[in-house]
Amino acid sequence: MRNDLPRMRTIVERVEYGDTTVSLTMEFDDTPPSSPLAPISPFPPFSPFPPFSPFPPLPPFTPGQFVMVWLPGVDEKPFSVSRRQPGRLEVTIKRLGPVSAQIADMKVGQQVGLRGPYGRGFTLEENCCIVAGGVGLAAVAPLIEMFPQAPVLYGEDTRGNLMMTDRFPNMRIFTRDGSAGELGFPTDALPAVLSDPRIRMVYSCGPEVMLAKVARLCREAGVASQISLERYMKCAMGVCGQCTMDGLRVCADGPVFDGAQLLQATDFAFRRLDKSGSWVHLDGERQ
Numbered sequence: 345m346r347n348d349l350p351r352m353r354t355i356v357e358r359v360e361y362g363d364t365t366v367s368l369t370m371e372f373d374d375t376p377p378s379s380p381l382a383p384i385s386p387f388p389p390f391s392p393f394p395p396f397s398p399f400p401p402l403p404p405f406t407p408g409q410f411v412m413v414w415l416p417g418v419d420e421k422p423f424s425v426s427r428r429q430p431g432r433l434e435v436t437i438k439r440l441g442p443v444s445a446q447i448a449d450m451k452v453g454q455q456v457g458l459r460g461p462y463g464r465g466f467t468l469e470e471n472c473c474i475v476a477g478g479v480g481l482a483a484v485a486p487l488i489e490m491f492p493q494a495p496v497l498y499g500e501d502t503r504g505n506l507m508m509t510d511r512f513p514n515m516r517i518f519t520r521d522g523s524a525g526e527l528g529f530p531t532d533a534l535p536a537v538l539s540d541p542r543i544r545m546v547y548s549c550g551p552e553v554m555l556a557k558v559a560r561l562c563r564e565a566g567v568a569s570q571i572s573l574e575r576y577m578k579c580a581m582g583v584c585g586q587c588t589m590d591g592l593r594v595c596a597d598g599p600v601f602d603g604a605q606l607l608q609a610t611d612f613a614f615r616r617l618d619k620s621g622s623w624v625h626l627d628g629e630r631q
């Protein structure tokens with residue numbers, strides 16, 4: 345049985361990208377911890393009780409999954425796992441509103457609460473292309489590490505927002521204002537990449553309008569796509585219904601969905617629930 349209490353983790357590394365985005369790495373005990381609540385037996389090898397801990401280590405992780413990051417007294421928010429190494433877990437945070445800004449300002453040595461990982465991640469196909477927009481790069485970063493030969497199309501508004509360019513020097517970069525890489529959007533280059541018959545899968549995360557375009561281009565080219573979505577989340581465990589999209593719970597049925605399936609969903613790129621449960625319209629058209 346999994347235990348969904350947040351566990352406090354110490355930040356051991358912090359990398360800043362420009363003014364907006366930060367990667368935080370938390371230390372991680374991958375071995376089952378001993379607990380003060382574990383039953384004490386004079387004959388441990390013959391104990392009928394399994395060791396019990398209220399804070400077990402995180403379960404195994406699939407690229408595309410996310411964790412809930414908790415700042416006690418402030419709030420709790422979902423963030424994609426952007427890197428997982430033995431004993432370490434990284435999230436990458438863009439300063440968007442008050443909570444993300446406070447988490448991004450956390451320093452090495454301070455602690456945050458973590459629970460998860462949650463959701464369905466990507467299923468793996470090495471003959472792939474990866475398309476990322478903005479901080480969506482965080483969700484696909486473990487795939488880029490796993491498939492270093494895959495073409496990566498990464499778009500940002502402007503040079504100052506670029507991230508992970510040292511970690512992934514082979515990314516093809518697009519900026520909306522032309523201040524770095526190529527002028528335009530990553531989807532401008534996707535049709536040419538899809539004409540390569542070796543590409544069997546496109547992975548994508550970013551603004552939903554971009555994701556809808558990726559899904560449509562893949563459908564036209566007859567190439568499968570897997571798309572990671574964001575919705576406002578509260579429980580992250582499929583209970584509260586806050587993250588619903590056409591009857592799907594993004595936290596439990598996603599956040600990674602088949603692109604062709606999303607093109608059947610009328611809320612995709614069109615609307616989402618805000619934290620008070622009101623519909624907020626996104627920039628795209630109803631599918």
Ligand SMILES: Cc1cc2nc3c(=O)[nH]c(=O)nc-3n(C[C@H](O)[C@H](O)[C@H](O)COP(=O)(O)OP(=O)(O)OC[C@H]3O[C@@H](n4cnc5c(N)ncnc54)[C@H](O)[C@@H]3O)c2cc1C
Binds near residue numbers: 410439441
């Ligand atoms: C599965 C999942 C993974 C995520 N991974 C990351 C990640 O790796 N890195 C990262 O920086 N963020 C990620 N997010 C977003 C993150 O959880 C927060 O929503 C974000 O940091 C804003 O939180 P805030 O409280 O600071 O801002 P808020 O006050 O909630 O919002 C600030 C502004 O952003 C808008 N906004 C908030 N959420 C959304 C949304 N989902 N879609 C469109 N507009 C929105 C609000 O309307 C408001 O205008 C993820 C979200 C989900 C659901």
Ligand code: FES
Binds near residue numbers: 586587593
């Ligand atoms: S956040 Fe509660 S059901 Fe998804």
